Amino acid sequence: MRVRGGRGLHLFGALDRKLLRDLWRLKGQVAAIAVVIGCGGAVLVMALSALNSLSLTAEAYYERYRFAQVFAENKRAPDRLLLAIRDIPGVQTAETRISSYGRIELDWVAEPITARFVSSPERRGGVLNRLAIRAGRAVAAGRSDEVVISEPFALARGLSVGDRLPILINGSRRTVRIVGVALSPEFVYAIAPGALIPDDTRFAVVWMDHEALASAYDLDGAFNSVTLSLAHGAVATDVIAALDTLLERYGGAGAIERKDQLSNWFLMNELDQLRALATVLPSIFLVAAAFLTNTVVARLIATEQREIGLMKAFGFSGWEVGLHYAKFALCVGGLGVLLGWLVGKELGQFQTMIYNTQFHFPFLEFRLSWFELTVSGAIGILTPVTGAVWAVRRAAALTPAAAMSPPTPQSFRKMGGAALAPIAARLDHATRILLRQAARAPVRSSITVTGVALSVAVLMLALQWPDAIQALARGHFHDTMRRDATVAFFEAKAVETRFDLGRLPGVMAVEPARSVPADLVGLTKDMRPRGIVHRGALDGVAPGRGMEAAIDADGWERPTPAAGVLLGRMLADKLGVSAGDSIRADIRTGVKPSVVLPVNGVFENNMGMRAFVNLGDLNRALEDPPVMEMAFLRLDPAERTAFYTALKETPAISVLSVKKHAETKFHETLGETVLIFVSFFVGFAAALGAGTVYNAARTTLSERSRELATLRVLGFTRWEISYILLGEIALLVLIALPLGYAAGLGLIWVMAKSFETELFRVPLVLEASTIGWTLVLTLAIAILIGAVVRRQLDHLDLIAVLKTRE
Amino acid sequence: MTDMAQQSEAISDLAPQEGSVVLSARGLSKTYGAGEAEVRALIDVDLDFESGELIVLLGRSGSGKSTLMNILGGLDSPTSGQVWFQGEDLTGVEEHAVTQYRRDHVSFVFQFYNLIASLTAAENVALVTEIARDPMRPQDALEMVGLGARADHFPAELSGGEQQRVAIARAIAKRPELLLCDEPTGALDSKTGVLVLQAIQRINRELGSTTVLITHNQSIAGMADRVFTMADGRLVDVVRNTQPVDPGAIAW
Incomplete structure (x- = not known):
């Protein structure tokens, strides 16, 4: 019987108004879930947008500037070998060049600066590894006094086109003129040999005329570096094997694929880390959000059982009633998604800003595409809806008669059987009530425990991160590197040279x-x-x-x-x-x-x-x-300057790496970034913990208000009934803590594993302070939320509660 | 009711009486809302309850009897007027003093039993005996309402009448001076209701608690020592029963 003809025409029916009021009435819980979804969404948007921005930029950059696919270094090979290399099946383009380390000696900088000297790729119509000229022009053919320098170094040292640059290559000094400032796909992540983190003030790439470099390094008619691009479908390993064979006689050190090229390796590694970040952390928040939605919607449906019966008696179908409650979950998800987009966009922009300081692209802009928005939006909406499905199905399946009949009192049983009886007998009634409550709703108790434990785990991960970085730095710079500096020579020297070095001041x-x-x-x-x-x-x-x-x-x-x-x-x-x-x-x-x-x-x-x-x-x-x-x-720390000055007069040395500088740079680069991300994740973890505890407390309050009011009427004080409500929450938080610590260890391990590379791995460090702070923060969150809910308890309407039927 | 000996009496408008009077009220009014939405739930009520009396407070729905009970029991405060319990003024005192009043002197029985579902019958009673000054043993309280054998059962395992009797046992276990019962038989059938009323009467007789029984059911008035009738927020009639009947003789 359809007597409600035309109701479907109302875009905003009475049920929708009820939905809006429900959302408003439960605003605290709605906000709590939305924030948890928002946290997951934010990490997802941040990681995906950064991943997208970075990988698309790199792809376009590599493509446009023809980044080579195979790289090989050798001692000295004749130029004519190039013909043989080009004949290797699968080689599309092959270019030879000279690449070696040298020094830049700026008057106003005490220590010599390490530079990588590379043949200008523009020579003889070269197409691979082309430069993105940012200012000035490329080196003119045959001009041995012109150089193009890398932009990060130029910016860090305030150098520009037209400046003169004193350089030292293969032991001989000369002054060249900067004609251009450029970036190269080969040096997106530009680091000095042996370094981990770019230090733009102490490392430069210098492109010079090939012939000029050849004569400086005594490589006339020869090369010491070759780069290839491959024909479509060529197998890199086959090409590498053939190239290695050709270069073997000429001091070939073994060719590598693009994926092993240092700069690209760091970049791809960063992308892998983003992928790990986009998977692990959002999952935690979204799973928790699904559980929380389940609790809230299930409770909403339980309190509105009679209304559901009424709606059905009026002729609403099960589907319509179910949809009404599903819409509640949809709205919660929608709010969370919006929040995730907003915070994620900010985080993504921040992440891109950090990448701009570490990775050098001619263009790297934060891009928020429909992809990230759609993926995070779909996941964010689906999460609470999935969580609500079970409860919604129950609402849809209720028959009007069953819905309108009074609920049977919840059945309880004594805990633990005879064995625990003596202990149970010693408990006061309030404790007995709260213990039985917790045991009566094992699913909800488990959800609360899970949510808090996940929050503890994320908190631990976040707080442990700086400790791990610190341990990494301590292990590397202090335990392992028991030296102040490392110098490298242009070529091997007799070990007696150490006595000459020993005579340098300091x-x-x-x-x-x-x-x-x-x-x-x-x-x-x-x-x-x-x-x-x-x-x-x-x-x-x-x-x-x-x-x-x-x-x-x-x-x-x-x-x-x-x-x-x-x-x-x-x-x-x-x-x-x-x-x-x-x-x-x-x-x-x-x-x-x-x-x-x-x-x-x-x-x-x-x-x-x-x-x-x-x-x-x-x-x-x-x-x-x-x-x-x-x-x-x-x-000798007191004689560093004298040492640097003396080093400038020691042309045999190509590379100087000073531990103090490397360590400072390490902390400078990672310190601030880590701190900002840690703050974000501590915030996210706190939101998860607070959201879970708040929801648990509110749901319990909603279920228990009658009993709590009864106890108040019986003469119990506010504090005594608070104990019953908050004691249950406290109990669950206490159970969650050790589980959270265990989950935290697991999470730390998973993240460390997914961040592990051949270059470094994050040590599993767990300081007592991390455990302590995790405890303090978790308890603080629980107490804060407890206090908020406790205030609501003070406003319990004793009469209204008791006069209404359960 | 017609054959019942009744006697109307005037309500004293003097100051609270000394001696056997347990609870007094003068000029009690309660107004909800303001302006056009104003509802006067209680208008200028004066009354005195004597020690050990069984009073039936009779009135239709909306007559103000529950509002009166809430104020007398310390669950609500009047808009104006005063309440004295054993000579102590209850109006305008601090929250903790009201809690203490409920804790030590008053007990409630509601239409909906409001038992703690997670506690057994005995534990529900013990809840009160733990915080009371001079409680009886929970088992004794349950015996008084005829439920000694059901002490270890959870509310879900008891019938409606049994649950209401547990609520009564819980209410009387602290030997209250004042027992306030709001429609205690409202949710029960006649036969079960009679059992509950018998329990209430027995407690009133044996413990001497001043008992106020709120009902809209005229037949119940027969068991009272005095019957107070309310209408439209006012106390309109007070009748003394010289020969109260046994609840067993009541049916509805």
């Missing part, structure tokens, strides 16, 4: 070292390769305790062995070996020896794939005289 100790490229593979007990090959390096250092310390799991320093290799934990894990096993090192330089090295020990490290051998052994294996390529230095 130098207190010198230790020779050498790092050679090598393919490392773990061996089984019967000396068969395990399969995983790590393309890395062998570091030759002086035996014994040196300035590169290796600390094992027990905290003991492991001296570099006289024979064999000492592996860092990350490399040992990758190769699948431990102390007592052996590895094979195929050294990719010099006479390219293959050596089998017993693993003498494994030390703990979180930065880099490290393998230490005795420098003497390394030199012998390479059939070299005792040489060094770099030196570790300890410096």
Whole structure:
């Protein structure tokens, strides 16, 4: 019987007005859920928009400026080899060049600045790795006195087109003129050798005329670097194998694909981290939001059972009634989505701003596309609706008669059986009430416990993050790097050179070292390769305790062995070996020896794939005289300036890396960013915790108001009834805390794993202060919310509550 | 009712009486809302309840009897007028003093039993005995309403009449000076209602609590010592029953 003909024409019917009033009446709980959804949505929008902005920009940049796909370095190969390289099947374009490290010596900067000198790609119609000229022009062919410098360095040092630049290449000094400022797809993330974080004030890329560089590096008619682009469908590994074969005679150090190119590697790594962020954290908030919506809608339907019966008696269909309550969830989701968009956009902009300081693109703008909005919107709306489905279906299925009959009193049973009876007998009634309440609604209690535990976990993750970064820095800069500076030479020097270095002012100790490229593979007990090959390096250092310390799991320093290799934990894990096993090192330089090295020990490290051998052994294996390529230095802090000045007069040194600068830069770059993100996530975690506790308290208050009013009438004080209401919440929070700590450990582990790379891994550090602060913040949130709900308890209308039927 | 001996009496408009009077009220008024929405629920009510009396407060729905009970029981405050309990003025005192008054001297029984669902019958009674000054044993209170054998049952396991009797046991367990029952049989059938009324009468006789029974059911008036009748917010009649009947003889 359809007597309501035309009702569908009303865009805003009576039920919708009821919906609006319900939303307003339950505004606290609606807001709490919306905020939780908003947190998840915000992280999602932030991560997706940053991911999108960054990956689309990189893709377009790489495409437009023809970023090469294969890179190889070699000692010295004749130019005519280029023809053979071009003939490798799958090669589309091949370009040779010169690429080497040198120095820039600005009068007003004490220490020498490390620079990477690269042949200007514009020469002879080169198409790969083209420069995005930001000011001025490219280097004119044949002009040996012109250079183009990288824009970040120009900005950091206030250099511009027309300025003169004193440089030192291959030990000889000259002054060139800056004709252009540029960016390159090859140096989106531009770092000095051995550095982790870009320091634009101390590292530059300098593009020069190819012939000028050739004569400076004694490479006339030769090259030491080659880059390729590949034909469609070409297999990179096949091309690399062929290229390696061609370059083998010329000191080839092994070609790499674009994915292993340093700058691109850092960029792709960042994208992976964003992907992890976009998956793990929003899921936590959205799952919690779904649960919370379930609680609120289920309670709403329980209180409106009679209204539902009435609506059905009037002829509303189950579907219409169900839709009415589903709309409630939709509105909550809609609010959360809006909030997520707003906060996510801000966060995304902030993230893009940070990327602009770390990654150098000619254009990187924050882009908020329909994709992020649609994905986060759909997920944000679906979440509460999913949460409400069960309750809504129940409302739709209620028959009018069942809905309008008074509810049967809830059945309870005594807790714990006979075993707990003596304990139960000692409890006062208020405690007994709250314990039975909590046990009576196991689903809702579990939801509260889950929500609070997830909040504790996110809080722990956020608070632990700075500790982990601190531990990473401490481990790297203090425990491992027991030196003040590292210098590298243009070419290998006799180890006696260390005495010359030792005579420089301010130098207190010198230790020779050498790092050679090598393919490392773990061996089984019967000396068969395990399969995983790590393309890395062998570091030759002086035996014994040196300035590169290796600390094992027990905290003991492991001296570099006289024979064999000492592996860092990350490399040992990758190769699948431990102390007592052996590895094979195929050294990719010099006479390219293959050596089998017993693993003498494994030390703990979180930065880099490290393998230490005795420098003497390394030199012998390479059939070299005792040489060094770099030196570790300890410096007198009082004489740093004198040391820098003296270094400027030491042309043999190409790279200087000062620990203090690297550490400062590390903290500068990460410190502020981490702090801001930690604040955001602490805020998000607090919102999750507060939302959960508030909802639990309000739902309990709604269910218990009759009993609480009865107790007030019986003469119980406000504090006594508060105990029953808030005691239940407190109990659930207390149960949630240890679970949250366990979940937090899991979450920290998951995030650390998903952020782990071959270059570094975030250590699992859990300071007592993190546990303490998590506890304090969680309790503070619970107490604050408790106080808010307690105020509502004060306004309990005793008469109204008692005069109405349950 | 017609054969019942009745005697009307005038309401004293003097100051509260000394001696056997437990509760007095003078000039009680209660107004809800203001302006056009103003509702005068109680208009200038004076009364005196004597110790150990069983009073039936009779009136139709909306006559103001529940408002009066709420004010007398310390659940609500009057717009004007005063209430004295054992000579102590209850109007205008602090919240904690009212809570203390309810805790120590007054008990309520409502139409809807308002038992704590998560506590057994005995525990519901013990709830009150724990905070009362001179309580009886919960078991004894349950015995008085004939539910000694059901002490360990949860409300969900009891019938409506049994739940109401637990509510009565809970109310009387602290030996209140004043027992206020608001439509205690309203949700019950006649047979079960009689059992509840018998329990109330027995308690009134044995404990000597001044008992006020609010009802719109005229037949119940027969069991009262005095019957107060309200209409339109005013106390219109007070009748003394010289021979109150046993609830067993009442039916509706």
